[in-house]
Amino acid sequence: MIKERILIGIPGLDEMIGGGLIKGSTTAIIGTYGTGKTTFALQFLFEGLINGENCIYISLEESEENIYEKITDRGWDLEKYKDKSLFVIKLDPTDFNLSINSIKNDLPDLIKSVDAKRVVIDPISLFEGLFDDQSTRRREMFRFIEMMSNLDCTLLLTSETEQNNNYSSRYGLVEYLSDTVIVLMYIRPSDLSEVHTALEVVKMRRSNHSREIKPYEIQEDKVNVYSEASVF
Template structure:
């Protein structure tokens, strides 16, 4: 598919994605703790702000001020964007009715009101946890994702991996609903050597993409994906 791509703003990763994400698509970042899911999301949000786009950042783990602090610690001056083109919202996943209502009903309205170009939900797996049965979870998530597609914005969602399968999300659902899936994981050549971080673009609809596993590094001010290197 041709046309302008939505840049992730992460050196090396955009190359692996054929230039970036497809506009209006849904991307999932899946990984275990410490692999940098939130860092990838923040980079995605910051890249949009730099391009003059409106960004909504929904956090189900961290308070608003913590998200802003993380961005400032990277050397990014986000204050001029707050509540103008950057909207950071904290949801309490322990309050089912409130979180469910705000994500399913209020978020689509907010996207329209602020004319959001990019939306981050970090992590979507805590929203998935709200549902008690697999049937209800699949049904509600399908409706939610299909509703977001109508808003014409580019969505990024993060998810923890399943406890017993590092190649799948916690509920093994969001990767089927997403257009692009990026898997983050640790690679341990042996118990006596350094641990490496590696990523893989597992899936990308409507676009050619790299299928190689590439090392990456979480720096203080940026993420570097070594798209020309091998993991070992």
């Protein structure tokens, strides 16, 4: 059976994952601060917007104004999409009941009502942090991912890395629950010269993918992954 794919919209990365994400799958982008997780997520949504798809961005960290400003700074026509095909929602992670109910109960209804095909939660680690213990966190995250998999959309989650492990998400869960895991990292040469950013596709279910570490660059209006280059 041929798996239908959708492009992330990042040259080089789509080639590394065999021509795009599998439609309806869940992807986790994991990285430390400053590696561009939000930019990757926005690029994923923009690819959907220019192809006529409705998209939802759930922010648990930055305000709606900041997200809209980032979109405008990248030269994208915000007014063409805002509240028409792009819906940005800010949730307060300090309000436990509101955030839990919004993500578990309101989000599925919103996805269905606007027929959203791409959904981003940035960062999912703040949602995970709402649960006091690991067993509850694991159970609730499993239920959430299962719920999302039954909806007609492709989900992208961002997560900070665990403090002492650049390949692990903060709570070590999303990489096991996601179909595709992309890790963003800094590469520091031994001669302490200029620091570079690089990524690795560490996991992709139901698809072949590149296992090489490749450099990437965030430019003013796009992200480029140099799939033919080497970081060493």
